Amino acid sequence: MVKHEELEGYVSQIHSAEQSPADIFVQAIEHLEPSELSLLLEALPIDERCQRWMQIPEELKAQVLVGMRYQARDVVISFLSSESLNMLLTGLDAESLIELSDNLTDDLINTAFRSLSLKEKELYRDASRFDPTAIGRYVDHQIITVPPNSKLKDVMLAIRRSGVEFIDHIYVVDRLGMYIGLLNLSYIFSETDEKTFIRGMIDSQVQAVKADTLLMEAADELEHSGLDSLPVVDEYNRLVGRITQRTALWIQKEALESRLMAQAGLKESADLFVPVWRGASSRAVWLGINLLTAFLASWTIGLFESVLSQVVALAVLMPVVASMGGISGTQTLTLIIRGIATGQVTFANALALAKQELGIAVINGVGWSVLIAVITYYWFGSLVIGVTIAIAVLLNIVIAALSGVYIPVVLDRLKIDPALSGAVILTTVTDVFGFLTFLGLGTLWLV
Amino acid sequence: MVKHEELEGYVSQIHSAEQSPADIFVQAIEHLEPSELSLLLEALPIDERCQRWMQIPEELKAQVLVGMRYQARDVVISFLSSESLNMLLTGLDAESLIELSDNLTDDLINTAFRSLSLKEKELYRDASRFDPTAIGRYVDHQIITVPPNSKLKDVMLAIRRSGVEFIDHIYVVDRLGMYIGLLNLSYIFSETDEKTFIRGMIDSQVQAVKADTLLMEAADELEHSGLDSLPVVDEYNRLVGRITQRTALWIQKEALESRLMAQAGLKESADLFVPVWRGASSRAVWLGINLLTAFLASWTIGLFESVLSQVVALAVLMPVVASMGGISGTQTLTLIIRGIATGQVTFANALALAKQELGIAVINGVGWSVLIAVITYYWFGSLVIGVTIAIAVLLNIVIAALSGVYIPVVLDRLKIDPALSGAVILTTVTDVFGFLTFLGLGTLWLV
Incomplete structure (x- = not known):
């Protein structure tokens, strides 16, 4: 990946404890641009971040705070005494106030607003008329x-x-x-x-x-x-x-x-260092949703307890069936989600895309299934198990291709963000379908 | 997701077959900017794409081609007769030639180069001195x-x-x-x-x-x-x-x-529609790598065949252990990879981040493990299985947190892109470790 030598250097030095962090931060303030100072502060544990924050010259504080991500800002703001918070707020311009307003209570916004110049008050009112998702809120007022x-x-x-x-x-x-x-x-x-x-x-x-x-x-x-x-x-x-x-x-x-x-159930505003309880709670929901889908997969496997106790090889090979479906489906899904984001994929060309992905799936499905069958045959010495897994993998890759196209397209139609939930739904489908065919065929042929 | 109404409209209409695609494309040429025409062409199956390409006015062709992604361009270029390719190439400017040079053979580049004006030849020579990864190749020459x-x-x-x-x-x-x-x-x-x-x-x-x-x-x-x-x-x-x-x-x-x-083993240049054989082969390697890791997980499970044949509940519950580790680890991994990309995460603050992630992991791990234990106890009526899975999930979430921090940091040190291989390695670790602890403890306590 790209190197950011200067920034990385300061991150490293502050953590290395060879010199006092305060001394290093003095140099950082001198050499880094304000937006890099924001990144540097985000890279520090909370205590350290708040200590170093106090070193930042008053005239840079607003700019550095605006440059930080939402959660990281919150950590700094909640650390500030009401006195220093007031000092910071009374020095803001309209644009910074708009940026920070999500982090501030109405009272604090009012404090900051009162100290704006007449011209800035007008700019703030102009911008705050618009929704945080609308361009009107963030326009550049530097026009002639x-x-x-x-x-x-x-x-x-x-x-x-x-x-x-x-x-x-x-x-x-x-x-x-x-x-x-x-x-x-x-x-x-x-x-x-x-x-x-x-x-x-x-x-x-x-x-x-x-x-x-x-x-x-x-x-x-x-x-x-x-x-x-x-x-x-x-x-x-x-x-x-x-x-x-x-x-x-x-x-x-x-x-x-x-x-x-x-894709990992995280927000863009997520911070590297937050109070652990807050960090844990912001991730808990995602784990819960995925736990539900995992239990669904388990429940599917549970339908086949009898064959599993008789043919343990099936239990051993389950991850292969699930993985091949999940991975190939995710490839399709990723391509389709990008297409939706650029406006290139709609309900109308989903059929053409499904055909395309089906073609790719059959080629890869047949190729890898044969290899998996051969490996399985040599591992467990059973031709039937080899054929069973080959068919299950092939079918799962095919279902994965279709799901990879239609799940995001349908989610988008329903105005649900496919980037957030697409992969969870897809892997649930491939897990459940994969286990059903694999263990179902196993029950038919092996018991 | 964002709507691109105009572009989406044309994509839909061309696929809907109510009007002839050629007629619709005439309107698209009139109403869309060249860069949107590039996106539109990419959204069409190969035959359709090549048919519509021929409708594009000569003077726009170079610009539209440059606006397309690498693979999509290749499809168009390989469809062109040598005559029309020559016509296209002799109309290029230096900047477009630089953009397209990866898609062209040396002979074709020479053809295009010869038809450049003196000034453009100089610009091309200036730019082509630099590597495709260096900014010198893509500088804006519009300077005074x-x-x-x-x-x-x-x-x-x-x-x-x-x-x-x-x-x-x-x-x-x-x-x-x-x-x-x-x-x-x-x-x-x-x-x-x-x-x-x-x-x-x-x-x-x-x-x-x-x-x-x-x-x-x-x-x-x-x-x-x-x-x-x-x-x-x-x-x-x-x-x-x-x-x-x-x-x-x-x-x-x-x-x-x-x-x-x-993250899905795809290139940025990947096209929605490519000849299926080419599409299949570009995805095969990724499937192969993941198959290897899946077999590694299977092999781990295979070590415990005896306990699995006696306690089928363990086979049923395996996905829960693997999923909780994989999902929580991916959350950490995603956060860390972003931090590496912005220069905020280095080897020096990995320890501080590991402590932070460990704190979050223990909170979520304990919480979800207890719930999983309770559900398992009611499902299978066995306290021992409940305790076994709880401990395995907790340990797996902890290992996932540490892996989520250290795998990408170490990969980055080794100059391997963590975005490409981080998730594969992480889920292999959580799968193998999860099965080892879960089935290992099961063997100790249940046989």
Whole structure:
């Protein structure tokens, strides 16, 4: 995997106890960017994290806290005295307050809000109108707007006054703040006469993103637009800000990380170090669900107690049947879930995909089944057991392929996240079906 | 999951056979961006994909092909007649040729190279000097450079001539093309006298990224810099281009997708529809590895044939022991692999993490073990079997926690990707250890 030498170096040094952690952290503050300090703090056990937090200069604290994941932030916030919490909150800007608001009680949000400047209060109110899942809440307010009757020199003046660092477009809005179109920066540079009216240069082809668009959809719109930013408008077509590639990156990273974590029943916000009771309870539900499915598999096996007591080889070989189904099904499932996430897999092409996966399943199923039969024959000296397991494995791989396609597609239709529950359901199907065919055939042929 | 209504609509319509796919695709070409057409083509079975490909206007073909994943591209390229392939290749720009070069034979690359313009040939040579894993190969060449003795009006002229759309910095390079520093666009706008020399405005604090930096490291550097782009220099400090947030987004997406796919033994480049033989062979190795581990589990069970034939309940309950260890271990593993990917987990804090995970494991282990013991007692009416499974589950959850921390950390040290092999090794450990303790204790207490 990728090396992050600097960050890893500080993580290692703080844990190595050769030097005092406080001294090392002083160097870290000097050499790392605030977002790296957030990562470093997350990598420390709770006590250590809170001790090092106190070393962070006041002016960086808000930024470092915002850079941490939800759970890690919570740990720090709950450690703070009300005095230092107040100090931190009264120094926030609107954007940080929006980010932290999930971690704060209403009282604390009010405290922080009261200390915002008038301009920041307005930005906060604008953003907090929108849902935490809507792009409107996270738009970049660093935009430059001009009225449609401006001349080039007005635009230059607006740019100069704005202090905005990353400019690709200047937005044209009417008196009510409604979005009309945009000016490309390159047009502005290509025109040398300052007295030219901009009206002729306005590009009104670029569609603004609606502020209530879901985060991932907004990120996708930006990606497919081929532009570096898109304007965002509210329900009255008023320009509220823009979405940049930087925001899109943050959205995509969080979505993909959520998918990775969901597969293990974890949240994206999960922290490396939390109070153990909290950590245990956040994982307990997932274990409980999986325990249920394990008992279901056990119950299936229990139906065949008589054959198992007579032919112990069947008990010995059960993991092979379950594993081949589970693993091949998970391959299909993973491919399909990605397809659903990109909009490439729908109910309509599920049939075509099922055929494709069935073809692959039959080829691999036949190949591996024959090998498994041969190994089993030599191990237990029984041709019947060899044939039994071969058929069970083949059938299980076939069922796994179909389940791998249809389970996520149906879950998605039912608006259940297939990344979270797809694998549990799939392996339950392959376990139960695998044991049923294997032990069922065993009962028929071996008793 | 997120909806991509337009794309999903076309995927559905083409498969629904109410209208001819060709007619629907005409509309898709009109309404979708090229990158969405790439996704749409990937979502079609091979024959359909090749038929629809021929409808794409010549001038879009290169862009659509570049937007597809490696395997899907291969399918299209192998379908093309040498004539149409030649036509496609002679229309490429340097950037697309770099992207496609993995899919092309040397002969084809040469054909495409010969038809590049002089300027594009130079860009291609510049990029192809670097490894496919190095940022130098994928830098954005849309940069504006000026010499350090320029006046503001020279800068304005350079901007005007460049036609670059997204400008945040103007780079200052010496006569040999060596990177000296950059000018912020906002400085340029803030200075109104065109005759001012830029020397005083040059920011030489921004560190350039080395062109041989690994993709993910370069993306991380950009992310932590807080800037919208960073200059990239070669080994002689010559400016070769810049890395933008857009490139960083592409890198991060690919890295996270790779991690997701690797867990199922798949490549990021895997296609929904490939010739089934090719699909089957690309998945066979993973099934083979997992078959080996399944046989290892079987062999472990085989050591206890005598107790199994006497106490069938043990065979029935085996999945519970294996599942609780596997699931809880996977939770730890997932958290740790993410930590390794962000540079937060190293060998140095593995001990602290192991303690943390051990605490969580003991809490959940004791809780669930007691419940499992009670259920088992009522099911089989045997206190000894209840106690046996409780102890086996508890121990397995504890071992799973330690394995979940140390397996990925050690793999990472050995430079083996823990996302690919971590879960296989972990579940092998929990299966084998779980069966050993459960059946071992069963032999001691029940025979």
